Amino acid sequence: MAAGPVVKKVLAAYSGKLRLVIKNYPYRYRDFSRIAAEASLAARDQGKYWEMHDILITRSPKLDRQNLIAYAQELGLDVKKFTAAIDAQKHKSEIDADIKLAESLDLYNTPTIFINGRKTVGERPFTYYKKIIDEELR
Amino acid sequence: MKLRAMTLLCCILALSSIGFADEKRYDVPLGDSPSFGPHDAPVTLIEFIDFQ
Numbered sequence: 001m002a003a004g005p006v007v008k009k010v011l012a013a014y015s016g017k018l019r020l021v022i023k024n025y026p027y028r029y030r031d032f033s034r035i036a037a038e039a040s041l042a043a044r045d046q047g048k049y050w051e052m053h054d055i056l057i058t059r060s061p062k063l064d065r066q067n068l069i070a071y072a073q074e075l076g077l078d079v080k081k082f083t084a085a086i087d088a089q090k091h092k093s094e095i096d097a098d099i100k101l102a103e104s105l106d107l108y109n110t111p112t113i114f115i116n117g118r119k120t121v122g123e124r125p126f127t128y129y130k131k132i133i134d135e136e137l138r
Numbered sequence: 139m140k141l142r143a144m145t146l147l148c149c150i151l152a153l154s155s156i157g158f159a160d161e162k163r164y165d166v167p168l169g170d171s172p173s174f175g176p177h178d179a180p181v182t183l184i185e186f187i188d189f190q
Contacts, residue, residue, distance in 0.1 A: 007185065011175070019179035022172045025186040036189035040172070049172045056189040063190055098171070102186050105164060110188040116181055117163030136181045 004057035007113075010129050017137065022053070024095045025102040025110050032063035035086055037095050039068040042085035046077045 011018055024040070026033030036056050043052030055071045056063065065086070072082040085091070102112075113120045115132045166184045 007183070010183075014181070016176060017180055019173060019175035019177060019182045021168050021174075021182065021184045023166075023184060023186045024188075026188050026190070030188070030190045033188050033190040040189065044172055050174060053172070061190050097169070098186075101166070105166065107186055110186055112186045114164055114166050114182075114184040117165060118161065119164055133181055 004054075006123065006126055006129070007111075009126050010133070013126075013130070014133060014137075018133070023098040023101065025099060025107060025112075026095065027110075032061065034095065035065060035068060036060075036063040038086045038089055038091055039063075039071070039082075041091035041094060042082050043072065043075065043077060045085065045090075046081070048075050048077060051075050 007020065011020060022040075024037040026037050040049060040052050040056060043049055052071065052075060055075070059067065059071065068086060069079060069083055072079050105112075107121075109121050111123060113129075115129070116136045118132060118136075120129070120132065168182075168184070171184075
């Protein structure tokens with residue numbers, strides 16, 4: 001699961017002071033993690049990464065191929081292009097690189113969030129992130 | 139005297155390593171991963187995500 005709502009709250013609270021970067025770390029033993037990551041990057045190709053990102057988080061775990069195509073339609077994406085991209089695993093090497101990076105950092109849980117390099121593991125309450133960010137802004 | 143100095147040094151090292159462990163900063167390359175917010179923001183969050 002993603003930290004969706006909490007991260008959103010953090011971004012809103014520190015608007016303009018934060019940059020959020022997303023790395024994919026789909027667990028191998030889950031059915032739709034990988035294709036969902038592909039879907040997010042296929043949407044990015046069409047300039048709607050964050051819109052798809054939000055949908056994937058709020059609709060999870062409904063993330064099978066048919067669901068993803070429906071979400072693409074909902075966002076007004078070129079569905080043919082989108083479907084071709086997820087079927088061909090167009091972003092496989094990018095996702096593999098993220099997984100390799102996660103493994104090299106010995107990550108075992110998602111979300112894992114690095115705040116200016118400081119590691120936080122798992123979904124934490126808003127105040128937890130706030131404390132670290134305030135320290136970083138000092 | 140030497141022993142005392144050594145003991146003191148060990149204590150300092152032990153304490154400082156505890157401090158560092160807590161505040162360890164990882165160098166995570168950004169690459170061209172999806173990004174939101176200003177590139178020169180004072181704080182960067184790198185989130186490893188699994189949508190499922």
